[in-house]
Amino acid sequence: MQTKVEKILDGNFLKKQILNELNKEVDDLYTQFNKRPGLAVILVGHNAASKVYVGKKKQACELVGIKSYEYLLPDNIEEDELIELIKSLNKDDKINGILLQLPLPRHLEEQKLLHLIDPKKDVDGFHPENVGKLLLGLDTFKSCTPYGIVTLLDFFNIDTEGKHVVIVGRSNIVGKPLAAMLVQRSNPGNATVTICHSKSKNLSEITKQADILIAAIGQPNFIKQDMVKPETVIIDVGINRVEDPLEKGKYKLVGDVDFKDVFDKSSQITPVPGGVGALTIAMLMKNTIQAFKELNKL
Numbered sequence: 001m002q003t004k005v006e007k008i009l010d011g012n013f014l015k016k017q018i019l020n021e022l023n024k025e026v027d028d029l030y031t032q033f034n035k036r037p038g039l040a041v042i043l044v045g046h047n048a049a050s051k052v053y054v055g056k057k058k059q060a061c062e063l064v065g066i067k068s069y070e071y072l073l074p075d076n077i078e079e080d081e082l083i084e085l086i087k088s089l090n091k092d093d094k095i096n097g098i099l100l101q102l103p104l105p106r107h108l109e110e111q112k113l114l115h116l117i118d119p120k121k122d123v124d125g126f127h128p129e130n131v132g133k134l135l136l137g138l139d140t141f142k143s144c145t146p147y148g149i150v151t152l153l154d155f156f157n158i159d160t161e162g163k164h165v166v167i168v169g170r171s172n173i174v175g176k177p178l179a180a181m182l183v184q185r186s187n188p189g190n191a192t193v194t195i196c197h198s199k200s201k202n203l204s205e206i207t208k209q210a211d212i213l214i215a216a217i218g219q220p221n222f223i224k225q226d227m228v229k230p231e232t233v234i235i236d237v238g239i240n241r242v243e244d245p246l247e248k249g250k251y252k253l254v255g256d257v258d259f260k261d262v263f264d265k266s267s268q269i270t271p272v273p274g275g276v277g278a279l280t281i282a283m284l285m286k287n288t289i290q291a292f293k294e295l296n297k298l
Helices: 011-033 048-064 079-091 110-116 128-136 144-155 175-182 203-207 259-265 276-295
Strands: 038-044 067-073 097-100 164-168 192-196 212-215 232-236 240-243 251-254 266-269
Touching: 011 048, 011 144, 011 276, 038 048, 038 079, 038 276, 048 067, 048 276, 067 079, 079 097, 079 110, 097 276, 128 175, 144 175, 144 232, 144 276, 164 175, 164 203, 175 192, 192 203, 232 259, 259 266
Parallel strands: 038 067, 038 097, 164 192, 164 212, 212 232, 232 266
Antiparallel strands: 240 251
16 A cells, blocks of 8 residues: 555655756756856746746756846836847847746737747747647657656656546646647657546546546646546646635645545645646756757757
8 A cells, every 4th residue: 555655746856856967967068068058037027926936947047057037027018129029039149948937918919929939949838830849749849847747757657658648728838738748659658638628518527537637727626536536646737826724814825636635546646836836947947958959059
């Protein structure tokens, strides 16, 4: 019988291991070529969650040895001004990766701006060229959260071949690219993938078919134990800020899965925090180093 610790898929542990390996790689690159990868992060406005994410990305850059360039812009910035910044970063040789922090203020056209980023510097994997390559199974930048999920599955030896993977959520950031990765002829991959969403009928009947259930819908504690079959691997992508019932006026982070409710039924499960979210930033660092090597033809 598994202990509680054995059931938990510890993303923090894996993140530390990956960042240590990347730090050694960056040091070796600097020793050989006297250059370090550079990551530009553009933050528009004062979204509190976005500020936290940008801060964590900066910390990861420092740990790995990547140069971090932050562009903190007012929420009333004109779109033309932001377009000019992206174009200038595309041409800047010291910048290898460009990340436009989402969400953007409503007056800015998200897809238009993401499409302007040079595909060779698109370390978030959102440019149509990179999305197309991903669908075709070609080597390209992978969206960071799905990349983190498949890395976690691989590290913990969770076999996906022939398994039924149910993804609850169809976003361009997680659901769609993750499905594309898991159907590839690769490991992890070769899975039978079902994507569910807000219009799916009899959702619990579908989720109960999953060998591996991935929740990415942005609804706190949505997945309950009556929605999963025994011995399911559960990957919780959600990060939701909710009021803490034990401490008045304080908040805590929870996932899209009711962790306590489903824990005994799962074979393995990711916690929130400390699961998938920890790996998203690690994969961003990995993509930035990949961009540096490709742009410098190393």
